[in-house]
Amino acid sequence: MSLTVARYVKQFYRGNLFGADASERSGRGANELISVDVKAIRRAVKDLGGYDYKEGEGSELMNKVQAFVNTYNNYVDSAKGVDDSNANRYLSKLKKLTREHADEFKEIGITIQSSGKLKVDKKELQDTGRYQVSKLFDKDSEYSLGVDKWMKRTNNMILRTNLSMPRKSTSAKAAAAQEAAGTAQAGAGAAGTAQAAAMFGAAGVQAGGMDMQLAQQLGLALEGNRIDYSV
Numbered sequence: 001m002s003l004t005v006a007r008y009v010k011q012f013y014r015g016n017l018f019g020a021d022a023s024e025r026s027g028r029g030a031n032e033l034i035s036v037d038v039k040a041i042r043r044a045v046k047d048l049g050g051y052d053y054k055e056g057e058g059s060e061l062m063n064k065v066q067a068f069v070n071t072y073n074n075y076v077d078s079a080k081g082v083d084d085s086n087a088n089r090y091l092s093k094l095k096k097l098t099r100e101h102a103d104e105f106k107e108i109g110i111t112i113q114s115s116g117k118l119k120v121d122k123k124e125l126q127d128t129g130r131y132q133v134s135k136l137f138d139k140d141s142e143y144s145l146g147v148d149k150w151m152k153r154t155n156n157m158i159l160r161t162n163l164s165m166p167r168k169s170t171s172a173k174a175a176a177a178q179e180a181a182g183t184a185q186a187g188a189g190a191a192g193t194a195q196a197a198a199m200f201g202a203a204g205v206q207a208g209g210m211d212m213q214l215a216q217q218l219g220l221a222l223e224g225n226r227i228d229y230s231v
Helices: 005-012 030-049 058-080 085-100 102-107 122-126 130-137 142-161 172-202 212-222
Strands: 110-112 118-120
Touching: 005 030, 005 058, 030 058, 030 130, 030 142, 058 085, 058 118, 058 122, 058 130, 085 102, 085 142, 102 110, 102 130, 130 142
Parallel strands: none
Antiparallel strands: 110 118
């Protein structure tokens, strides 16, 4: 049974469904999105490569192709936003590969925009013969093999550089903020120590004979907590 385009996109993003939703993507960084986009494109290409072009349902094929286009365009967006020369290089390689097959894309109603994204003419795609689609997306086609090659390299780059992990800022502004935070934490610790001393005093223990190390540990434990000692 044929699914909607949106359902196929979700299948390609399984395990990372936020990547399939435009509203959820808007709140995430490019470093996180590129990782899930690469996986989704590889699944889309594999799915189209394994399609039964002789017996498969026509509407199913059309929706899968449109879902691939959506996923491809997501990758173009995320790769552009990544500050990494290798990510940009692999994006350029994918765009070049796609342009080399521009005529085949045009045959099935897909045009390449100046941004590098793909645009589908649904009517032309629906009127396309299966043979034209299989020339482009068959598992052994030059285009499918090429896409998988550049996505593998992009994925290896992500793993090698931990690109999907947040990076620590080394800017002077960030350093100043960290220093201020440390000062505030130290102040809170001192206040907690004083609070601990008051507790011991309330219990009849002389502050002068108090183990300061114990007081400091208790102060840290109380840091950020407001306790009412009234009875």
